[in-house]
Amino acid sequence: MEISDENFRVWAEKNEVYFDGVFRLAGPDAYAPIYSLISGLLHEGHKQVTFNLTGLEFLNSSGINLLAKLTIEARKMGDLLLVVKGTSQYPWQAKSLPNLKKLHPLVDLRLA
Amino acid sequence: MTPTVYGIESLAGISLDSSTRLTLSDGPLQLGWKHSGMTSDFIAEVMALPYSRSRKDYVQAHHDIGYLSNELIENAVKFRQPGEILIEAGIFDRTFLIRVKNTIDGVTSSRFQQLLHRLQSRDPGELLLEQIETNAISAESGSGLGLLTLLSDYDAKMAWAFEGNNDQRVILTTTAAVAMPPSSNL
Numbered sequence: 001m002e003i004s005d006e007n008f009r010v011w012a013e014k015n016e017v018y019f020d021g022v023f024r025l026a027g028p029d030a031y032a033p034i035y036s037l038i039s040g041l042l043h044e045g046h047k048q049v050t051f052n053l054t055g056l057e058f059l060n061s062s063g064i065n066l067l068a069k070l071t072i073e074a075r076k077m078g079d080l081l082l083v084v085k086g087t088s089q090y091p092w093q094a095k096s097l098p099n100l101k102k103l104h105p106l107v108d109l110r111l112a
Numbered sequence: 113m114t115p116t117v118y119g120i121e122s123l124a125g126i127s128l129d130s131s132t133r134l135t136l137s138d139g140p141l142q143l144g145w146k147h148s149g150m151t152s153d154f155i156a157e158v159m160a161l162p163y164s165r166s167r168k169d170y171v172q173a174h175h176d177i178g179y180l181s182n183e184l185i186e187n188a189v190k191f192r193q194p195g196e197i198l199i200e201a202g203i204f205d206r207t208f209l210i211r212v213k214n215t216i217d218g219v220t221s222s223r224f225q226q227l228l229h230r231l232q233s234r235d236p237g238e239l240l241l242e243q244i245e246t247n248a249i250s251a252e253s254g255s256g257l258g259l260l261t262l263l264s265d266y267d268a269k270m271a272w273a274f275e276g277n278n279d280q281r282v283i284l285t286t287t288a289a290v291a292m293p294p295s296s297n298l
Contacts, residue, residue, distance in 0.1 A: 024149045024182065026190070028247075058175075061183055061258035068244040091175040095265040102241055 003034055010034055015046040020055035023063040031066045038070050042077060049074065050083040053097070054112070057090055064096055068103060075104040083108045115273040115285075118228040123287045124271035128211055131202030132158065136185075138194055148189045152181035155201050159208060162296040169293035176290050177201075177208050180268060183258035184286055188214040191224075193281060203292060211287045218279035227256050228272055236263035266290055 002011035008021035017038050025031050042049055051067070059067070074082040084100060086093040088111055101107045117124045136143055136151065156178035163173040181201065188197045191214075198213040216224070231239065240260040247257065262268040268290050275283040 022149075024186075026145050026186075058178070060179075060186060061261050064261060065244065065247055065257050069248045072245070072248045089171075091172050092179060092265075096261060099240065099244070099265070103244065 001037055003037060010037070012037065012041050015041070015044075015048060016050040016052055017041060018052045018055065022058040023056065024058065024060045025062060027062050028065065031062060035066055035069065039073055042070070042073055042080065046080070048081040048083060050085060052085045053093060054085055054087045056086075056093070059092060059096075064099075067097075067100060071100045071104050071107060075106075081106065081108060083110065086111045088112070113275065115275040116225070117271060117273045118225070118232065119271035120269050121271065123269055123289060124273045124285070126209070126287065128200040128202060128209060131200045131209070131211075134199045134201075136189075136197040136199070138196065143189065143197070145186075145189060148182060148185040151185055151199065152178050155181045155199075155210070159201060159203060162203070163293060165297060166293070166295050169295050173208070173292050173296075176266060176292070180208070180262060180266065180288055180290055181210055183262055184210060184212045184288060187258060187286075188212050191216050191220050193217055203296075206292050206294065206296075207289045208292050209287065209289045211285060213283065213285045215281050216284050218282060221274055221282040221284070224272075224284070225274065227259075231259075231263075236260055240264045262288065262290075 002009060004010070008023050010017065010019050071082065074080050082104065084097060084107055086097050086109070088094050094111060097109055097111065101109050134151065136147055156174050159177050160170055160174035163170040185197070185199065193215040195215045199210065201210040240257070243256055243260055259270070263270065268288050270286065270288045273285040
């Protein structure tokens, strides 16, 4: 399944979710379909789920809220390992992604 | 009437006379959400140019200017009362400064001032995590996260001035500053 518009694309392949482009949606309501897509994947019974953010150029604060909410959802699952793959190519990732680890110490944050 | 100021008072009073000035007007083009992204992209494109000699500095300047501008303009578009949004931006002494002025209603003004009051005595990093946890269990739209990321993750310096005590129209002026990389050809 895929959700996209002219600026971004998000899709899942097995237990990995890919984010691509510029996410500047207006708030939690606008991000709700993406939240549902990924939250569904978290509850599919995988041992590990990966958020691949290496193509995620820009994310506004409502988008950061989305990632944080999903991290909290993963935290509730107890034994689910959440891998977050990022890149230092996009400055927001080095600045804001470490917050996810503060929310859930078991997040495996990989900033290449 | 003297405005009520939160944050760094000297920043609220700083003159941005020689800055670039943009006005977003409500009119036939219908000022909407997408204009915040377009405007902040434009500001980032223009203001990051002096850093183009170094790829790394350019990327950092472009991103930080873009993120800061986008958050401030998104808030102005989201919470404004009908009327224009005035934006002033410039680079002074290795600092990018942006000031956004718009009108909000009395209810928004009081709620925002409560949040700013809370901010004064707390570490923004702690407040950010607290706000994220609150947003995760509440169905309401998460407010304040943009400002908290700016203060916590971008080390932005900010000031907010509220003018007027009319319930319908309070003029909010937000000024923010972030450090720019040392190299530029300004």
